[in-house]
Amino acid sequence: NAGVTQTPKFRILKIGQSMTLQCTQDMNHNYMYWYRQDPGMGLKLIYYSVGAGITDKGEVPNGYNVSRSTTEDFPLRLELAAPSQTSVYFCASMGYNNEQFFGPGTRLTVL
Amino acid sequence: ELKVEQNPLFLSMQEGKNYTIYCNYSTTSDRLYWYRQDPGKSLESLFVLLSNGAVKQEGRLMASLDTKARLSTLHITAAVHDLSATYFCAVDRDTGTASKLTFGTGTRLQVTL
Numbered sequence: 001n002a003g004v005t006q007t008p009k010f011r012i013l014k015i016g017q018s019m020t021l022q023c024t025q026d027m028n029h030n031y032m033y034w035y036r037q038d039p040g041m042g043l044k045l046i047y048y049s050v051g052a053g054i055t056d057k058g059e060v061p062n063g064y065n066v067s068r069s070t071t072e073d074f075p076l077r078l079e080l081a082a083p084s085q086t087s088v089y090f091c092a093s094m095g096y097n098n099e100q101f102f103g104p105g106t107r108l109t110v111l
Numbered sequence: 112e113l114k115v116e117q118n119p120l121f122l123s124m125q126e127g128k129n130y131t132i133y134c135n136y137s138t139t140s141d142r143l144y145w146y147r148q149d150p151g152k153s154l155e156s157l158f159v160l161l162s163n164g165a166v167k168q169e170g171r172l173m174a175s176l177d178t179k180a181r182l183s184t185l186h187i188t189a190a191v192h193d194l195s196a197t198y199f200c201a202v203d204r205d206t207g208t209a210s211k212l213t214f215g216t217g218t219r220l221q222v223t224l
Binding site for chain 1: 142159161213214215
């Protein structure tokens with residue numbers, strides 16, 4: 001099992017550009033999550049999904065959108081990138097005992 | 112709003128010593144998780160604590176949960192250099208099945224020789 005995979009690993013965007021962060025899991029988990037981690041801080045929940053076709057907002061959803069068309073994939077979309085979105089983004093899926101398994105992260109810089 | 116506080120934020124300790132990291136949270140929850148993060152890496156799950164009085168141990172680390180005091184501890188026994196990392200506690204603020212986590216700001220542990 002590859003677990004949770006994310007692409008790209010790194011990205012630099014200009015202000016106002018858009019991009020999609022990809023997340024895929026091969027553990028057949030229904031629940032998936034997107035977090036952001038700012039330097040020296042803990043993670044904050046952006047969006048989550050309880051299954052294909054069902055998504056909901058977390059603590060910090062502004063500036064982001066998600067979709068969940070399959071169990072495996074949970075992409076995160078940034079429509080108009082802003083410097084405040086410079087962060088490391090982690091995708092996670094939830095298994096037994098509500099334990100969350102995290103992907104390797106995407107380091108995003110908006111200039 | 113659920114607040115999760117860890118202390119200390121930074122801990123430098125010598126190999127062989129014992130120490131405890133504390134995680135306090137502000138609202139009722141009986142699900143708490145500990146994660147380890149190495150610099151530039153992802154989060155690795157260490158412990159899942161799902162009830163009052165839960166205690167889990169793995170190697171030199173032991174975690175416990177007191178839901179009445181809203182407190183979890185991560186105890187390090189006879190620290191070794193390989194334990195150097197940042198440790199996060201995360202509290203589940205969802206009472207259903209979705210598991211929405213609020214993270215502490217982390218405790219950066221440095222074990223010196």
